[in-house]
Amino acid sequence: MNAPAPEPAIRAMIAPVTPLQQNCTIVWCAKTLKAAIIDPGGEVPRLLDALKQQGLTLEKIWITHGHLDHAGGTAALKAATGAVIEGPQREDAFWIEQIEDSGKAYGIPDAKRFAPDRWLEDGDRVTLGETEFEVYHCPGHTPGHVIFFHRDAGLAQVGDVLFQGSIGRTDFPRGNHAQLIASITGKLWPLGDDVAFVPGHGPMSTFGQERQTNPFVADAVLA
Numbered sequence: 001m002n003a004p005a006p007e008p009a010i011r012a013m014i015a016p017v018t019p020l021q022q023n024c025t026i027v028w029c030a031k032t033l034k035a036a037i038i039d040p041g042g043e044v045p046r047l048l049d050a051l052k053q054q055g056l057t058l059e060k061i062w063i064t065h066g067h068l069d070h071a072g073g074t075a076a077l078k079a080a081t082g083a084v085i086e087g088p089q090r091e092d093a094f095w096i097e098q099i100e101d102s103g104k105a106y107g108i109p110d111a112k113r114f115a116p117d118r119w120l121e122d123g124d125r126v127t128l129g130e131t132e133f134e135v136y137h138c139p140g141h142t143p144g145h146v147i148f149f150h151r152d153a154g155l156a157q158v159g160d161v162l163f164q165g166s167i168g169r170t171d172f173p174r175g176n177h178a179q180l181i182a183s184i185t186g187k188l189w190p191l192g193d194d195v196a197f198v199p200g201h202g203p204m205s206t207f208g209q210e211r212q213t214n215p216f217v218a219d220a221v222l223a
């Protein structure tokens with residue numbers, strides 16, 4: 001008789017927010033129901049309602065990078081819940097300072113700047129309930145971009161580093177195309193082809209699929 005499959009340590013749901021349809025993700029420890037919201041770009045009341053519907057307690061707010069559509073709702077979410085803000089890496093501080101001006105330009109007037117409780121660095125770990133995620137600094141799209149990886153679940157939250165069939169823009173201030181390619185091939189690919197990832201926009205994919213088919217970073221393209 002086969003043993004039953006183990007219960008997953010984490011669960012996740014994607015909640016696209018803002019007119020830019022950024023993939024905000026709610027992840028939680030399946031055992032404790034402690035949750036983190038990754039990249040709350042806006043629509044905070046809807047995110048709070050989603051937490052309530054799932055019976056979750058918000059413990060952390062994790063930020064991949066300081067762009068408006070990923071971080072514009074952070075201050076409001078912190079004010080509503082008192083959750084600890086972790087990330088991004090401190091080189092994105094200048095983007096966080098611009099959030100209010102960016103919000104006015106993009107029709108998201110409620111966006112506010114914030115101060116992280118903890119800046120993150122490559123190799124850090126962040127805890128959630130009784131589980132933890134690994135942190136990798138992946139500059140290129142922005143200088144302080146980080147990604148969050150749960151090794152047991154094989155799940156990565158990569159923000160705007162990588163997309164299904166595309167990669168992050170590097171024409172913003174302090175963007176760097178060569179640095180972005182190095183982040184993808186040197187930080188993401190070693191995590192494994194089977195890793196599923198949630199990009200900042202659009203559908204999920206796996207690193208293996210992108211290594212085969214992505215026109216910007218497929219193995220055959222970079223060979």
